[in-house]
Amino acid sequence: DAGYCYGFVAMARYSVHNKDTVSCEQVAAGIDKARFVGTTACDNVEACYTPMKAAAIECWKNPAFQTQMSDNADMIFVTASTAAAAYADEHPRDIATSIINMVLTTFESVDDIVEA
Numbered sequence: 001d002a003g004y005c006y007g008f009v010a011m012a013r014y015s016v017h018n019k020d021t022v023s024c025e026q027v028a029a030g031i032d033k034a035r036f037v038g039t040t041a042c043d044n045v046e047a048c049y050t051p052m053k054a055a056a057i058e059c060w061k062n063p064a065f066q067t068q069m070s071d072n073a074d075m076i077f078v079t080a081s082t083a084a085a086a087y088a089d090e091h092p093r094d095i096a097t098s099i100i101n102m103v104l105t106t107f108e109s110v111d112d113i114v115e116a
Helices: 006-014 024-040 045-059 063-090 095-106 110-115
Strands: none
Touching: 024 045, 063 095, 063 110
16 A cells, blocks of 8 residues: 555665765665665655665765766657657647647756756
């Protein structure tokens, strides 16, 4: 009923050599797991999320980390936009296609989303 506990996965992934501190490299490497966390989190997600949030805020102070995250966001946007456009091409009469077309004409980049 509570769902999958991502905490067990997160502890195994981020507790390298019994360290309690999460590094910026670990946060950056874990970005691809964000969707998994969001769709499988249990009722106690805040206990897992809070330490990661603190680490991410600390990492964000580093300009190199900001650049890496920005590059990752751009790559994810292009991948998602391409997949959405392909779906729209294959399903021209689908209601989702109308929404996809509206979103893709409104947001042409990550910067457009940030500015909205």
